[in-house]
Amino acid sequence: MRFLDEFINYVSSVDAAKLFRMFWFFFIFEFFRFFLVEISTIIFWKFDSIFRKKGIADARLTLMKSQPLVSIIVPGRNEGKHIFKLVNSLKEQTYQNFELIVIDDGSDDDTPIICRNLEHLGMISAFYRNDVRGGKASAANLGLRYARGEFVIHFDADCSYDRDAIENILVPFYYNPKIGAVGGNVQVRNYKDSLCATLQALEYMDTISIGRITTSELGIYRVISGAFGAFRKEALDRLGGWDIGPGLDGDITVKIRKLGYIIHFEPTAVCQTSVPVTFKKLIRQRLRWDKSLIRFRLRKHRDVFYPNDSFKFSNFISFVENVTYNLILNVKWFFYLADMVFNFASQLIFIIPMNICLYTVNNFMKFLVFSPFRDRKNEGITYFLIYLPLMVFYFGYFLRIVRTTAYIQEIFFKASYKDNWNPAKSSRQAKIMKI
Amino acid sequence: MSLKVVPQAIEIRNNKIEFDNLLFFIVDSNSSVKIEPLIGYDAIIIDSKDAEFAKLILKKIRGHYNPEFYLKPVFLINYKESKDPILHSLNDGFIHSYDQLKEIADVAKQIFLKTTQLDYQLVATFEAQMMKKVLNFMFTRDLKTLKPIPDLNSVIGYTYPAISVNFDSSEETQVLEILEWGEREGLVWPDFHERIYLCNQCSGGFLSYREVCPHCNSSNSSAQDLVHHFPCAYIGPLSDFQNNVDNALTCPKCNKALRHIGVDYDKPSIIHHCNNCDKNFQDFFVKAKCISCTQDVEVQYLIPKAINVYKLTKRGRTAASNGFLSTGKEVEDIFGTLTMAVFKTMLHYEIERIKENPEQQKSSIVIVNIENIFELYKKVGKKAEKTILESIVNLIRENVRPTDFIAFENSSTMYLGLINSDALQSEATLENLKTLIEKLIKNNFNDFSANINFKVKLLQPFNKSEFQLQELTKDLFD
Structure with missing residues (x-):
């Protein structure tokens, strides 16, 4: 109680100048970028959507009239157990002119038996198998090689899709012919499985649902999720498909941007996925994802920063924003921590709880303000409220530490080339070729 | 005309040889392929030098339903060099010349001896x-x-x-x-x-x-290796990597030359292309x-x-x-018939009934045998056998009284119990039935004429049913 009294006294003694001095990092970078920019963009997007309504309706009509063949490719390894469910859920889709191509990347379970059977029953258009594992990119490329559709949609076998998801992800191609790829809205299906999954669900709501609407509107949308992404086949053919991962989803998005296409995020094209339910698995996944920032943004596609013939301002901004908010500010946060420790050492006992309170208030505010803009906003809102206070630890500390670890591993040790997510034979060649 | 080497003591007259109390008939290339005239001979010698002709005659003899044909000793002369195993399986011996008649006569006698031990019950x-x-x-x-x-x-x-x-x-x-x-x-x-x-x-x-x-069932397809180029993750059929100039393999995605299998590329599987429907498949x-x-x-x-x-x-x-x-279950469950055991019981009751007034009450028992029906079964198969028998029973049922009863002894022989029908009436009924059955078979199986035999016997009030049935059967087959 005594501490609480002291804390309240301390907070009431802090004026605006001191508050800004103590939490400059939050006000300058995070509040600005992740609240002010996002809310103003979202409001503009919502307002603009009134004018886009007719164009989208016309695009939908054109799509449904022209009925282009769509190739759904589902690359994966040991995913046989999910395929039957996926095939059945696809029967419910409002758009049905698709071919379903499943590619097995050297599974060592019953996947080939299950998929061959489904192929014989006509439930899968084609099933291709690499007896020797080649990595997810090669599996996706095998599907692409034999895809006949005008558009290619990349699915993950363990995801499920809203019944209008395929239709909705295709509409933008008819709304704007410059759109080369469309990302779907990936939501967390298993958010009740564990605390870890619940926190990820909150993160996805923020960074994917809202964050990607913002980046898409600003023209800096940079990662089309592998779980649900649609592409013009012509664009993929020009690129020769996917390159070696990890991080191949972000890589293909950058490459399509470089071709001059617009990348669009479609919040109404909803896909549900299962996220890791333990922190150990989550760390492994995020280390892999975060390493790709260094490998692909700073190494493979560093030319985006150069003012050469292929320079594009939107690509430049996309990369700068990505690198600034993920890499630079991540490092800067540690400077901020040092600043606090050295300059406010005696007050740290009050500053840390203040910091936590500030972020928590911000999280609640964001959650409530953005909720009306989320697709299917009624789902799970009350369930998530009690977990919001934990987001400051999850997002502000846990993920920041994981991210920093990944950057150090990649910058100094090129650890992504050792990741067994990719077969060693491919990683070895990628390392030699510095890609 | 072929020259036959015949010892002086043996005389061939009109293709017949009498030797050791056996009458042989020589079938040569001028002989008819009809075998029915051979019934009167003890044994046959085929002497035509044409293996196919010999096989035809042998098949006709062994395929006949009458034991007097199919068990007849048949010998071949001048066929030893034939390697046809079917020919070897169906004859009873080879000879080189008519000097060896003694050998085949002994074989024939041995066969006759065994034949006498056979049981000919249907x-x-x-x-x-x-x-x-x-x-x-x-x-x-x-x-x-x-x-x-x-x-x-x-x-x-x-x-x-x-x-x-x-x-x-x-x-x-x-x-x-x-x-x-x-x-x-x-x-x-x-x-x-x-x-x-x-x-x-x-x-x-x-x-x-x-x-x-798997899509169009065409066998017109071609197979190719799939090639995976590690550095750029491109994967496609070998033809994607080939050119028309030399044997080099170049990646169509990154234009790099493929150098060493297992190092920068591999062949993870095979893909088939259907030249008919243009689809690709692996399985x-x-x-x-x-x-x-x-x-x-x-x-x-x-x-x-x-x-x-x-x-x-x-x-x-x-x-x-x-x-x-044999269980004979197939003929026992034909609708409208009784099993033989029930038939005999019914017959027993009928005998008891007519005993009360033997002068007024006359009933008959009948045996009907379709002699060559097995020839028909052979043609139409097992499944049709029951259908034929059911059709015959339906036909009989339509032309006898509801109180009359029928039972199959086997699939060629049946018994009828005709109640309140004397021998004359029964004869008339049976003549009519015989015509109808013959017509039924003829109409359904164009090339087949049924040989139907029947015997009618007035039911005797003071003889046992078993005995009366045996008498009836004996009368028909003797």
């Missing part, structure tokens, strides 16, 4: 009848096994000559059914020889196995095209059959001489 079903015929043949020839012989003329690719002669080559599957029946009855014991797969439409055994496109269907009926059958739907060497069991060995009981 058996209940077609399978039993066929099996009995084979057992009789084997018994008289001291044969212990029935061996399958590969035969291009048989629809299943194998033949069992001693039994197959009863069928056309297209009906060979019936031979397998009869042998399986014999196995179930404990008459023969199977020793696995080979497994064959038959068309599920026509039971043909000549199948062409092909890898076909082809294996289908079997039947050469006989051209049906394309998925291999899992082919009918597997074991081709066995059949050995006679102890029961089989004694069955020929002692006869054997």
